[in-house]
Amino acid sequence: xxxxxxxxxxxxxxxxxxxxxxxxxxxxxxxxxxxxxxxxxxxxxxxxxxxxxxxxxxxxxxxxxxxxxxxxxxxxxxxxxxxxxxxxxxxxxxxxxxxxxxxxxxxxxxxxxxxxxxxxxxxxxxxxxxxxxxxxxxxxxxxxxxxxxxxxxxxxxxxxxxxxxxxxxxxxxxxxxxxx
Numbered sequence: 781x782x783x784x785x786x787x788x789x790x791x792x793x794x795x796x797x798x799x800x801x802x803x804x805x806x807x808x809x810x811x812x813x814x815x816x817x818x819x820x821x822x823x824x825x826x827x828x829x830x831x832x833x834x835x836x837x838x839x840x841x842x843x844x845x846x847x848x849x850x851x852x853x854x855x856x857x858x859x860x861x862x863x864x865x866x867x868x869x870x871x872x873x874x875x876x877x878x879x880x881x882x883x884x885x886x887x888x889x890x891x892x893x894x895x896x897x898x899x900x901x902x903x904x905x906x907x908x909x910x911x912x913x914x915x916x917x918x919x920x921x922x923x924x925x926x927x928x929x930x931x932x933x934x935x936x937x938x939x940x941x942x943x944x945x946x947x948x949x950x951x952x953x954x955x956x957x958x959x960x
Contacts (some may be wrong), residue, residue: 786905790914794940808840818948822931824899829874
């Protein structure tokens with residue numbers, strides 16, 4: 781199976797999950813994440829702002845901000861295919877980015893360098909038992925993570941786990957996948 785087909789197949793599975801089930805699944809994931817030692821001890825956490833069928837990251841952001849942790853999210857440069865992470869102090873600071881996806885404001889003073897990020901919550905469409913993932917197809921995270929020294933965690937629903945993710949030499953696995 782190729783990645784494009786798998787993305788579509790998993791997205792279709794996710795669309796079939798009822799809003800009630802999705803909320804239940806997310807609550808299980810939040811509990812597991814919030815109990816994770818790397819999550820608890822991290823001072824600076826990077827994550828994407830959820831969109832569409834993705835796991836809702838707003839409750840995670842609210843928890844981190846309430847604990848006075850540094851929270852940052854990427855802005856992607858479509859020309860260079862690079863991500864730059866910007867910190868924000870409130871959900872109200874987020875603005876519409878590409879495709880209506882919320883991002884922090886692009887303020888130079890708010891750039892968080894890679895070496896200052898303790899933990900990245902890495903998004904993905906599907907995952908396998910070895911913690912390899914299929915992302916959304918542009919390779920932003922694989923490029924960013926290739927020399928990242930911190931910890932990586934992905935959250936996913938059981939519907940997103942497959943036997944084996946097709947991979948190439950650029951694909952990287954995350955250190956931990958938390959599922960319901």
